[in-house]
Amino acid sequence: xxxxxxxxxxxxxxxxxxxxxxxxxxxxxxxxxxxxxxxxxxxxxxxxxxxxxxxxxxxxxxxxxxxxxxxxxxxxxxxxxxxxxxxxxxxxxxxxxxxxxxxxxxx
Numbered sequence: 001x002x003x004x005x006x007x008x009x010x011x012x013x014x015x016x017x018x019x020x021x022x023x024x025x026x027x028x029x030x031x032x033x034x035x036x037x038x039x040x041x042x043x044x045x046x047x048x049x050x051x052x053x054x055x056x057x058x059x060x061x062x063x064x065x066x067x068x069x070x071x072x073x074x075x076x077x078x079x080x081x082x083x084x085x086x087x088x089x090x091x092x093x094x095x096x097x098x099x100x101x102x103x104x105x106x107x
Contacts (some may be wrong), residue, residue, distance in 0.1 A: 023095075030103030033096045040085070043107050051085055058105045071101050 034043070040050040047053060052064055060069050064083065067073045075097050081087035088097070 025098045025102035027099070027102040027106050029096075030099035030101065033092065033100050034103055037100070043104075051083075054104055055107050057107060074101055074104065 037054075042049055042053040043055050045053060046055055057074070058069055063069055063073060063077060065077065067077075077085075078092065078097050078100065079087060079089040092100070
């Protein structure tokens with residue numbers, strides 16, 4: 001009986017650890033998702049394409065809409081769109097948006 005409870009407890013901890021690892025932002029996955037964004041946005045130069053360059057985005061004080069550059073404000077802009085950018089609220093999952101933001105923070 002004790003071995004069964006111990007095994008169940010260990011399995012539960014392992015699953016909890018996997019859930020936490022799955023929630024951790026992944027810049028590499030974000031870069032893959034960002035490929036669709038690269039049609040309109042540069043990341044390696046400051047040159048504007050259709051939309052502004054996102055190189056060094058998290059080093060800027062404000063977004064183009066004047067709001068402070070924070071994860072929450074960037075995610076809100078991705079979700080809502082605006083200024084010619086379409087909404088990605090229904091096109092990207094929350095995890096994908098979080099991963100894109102993790103990628104943008106590496107630039």
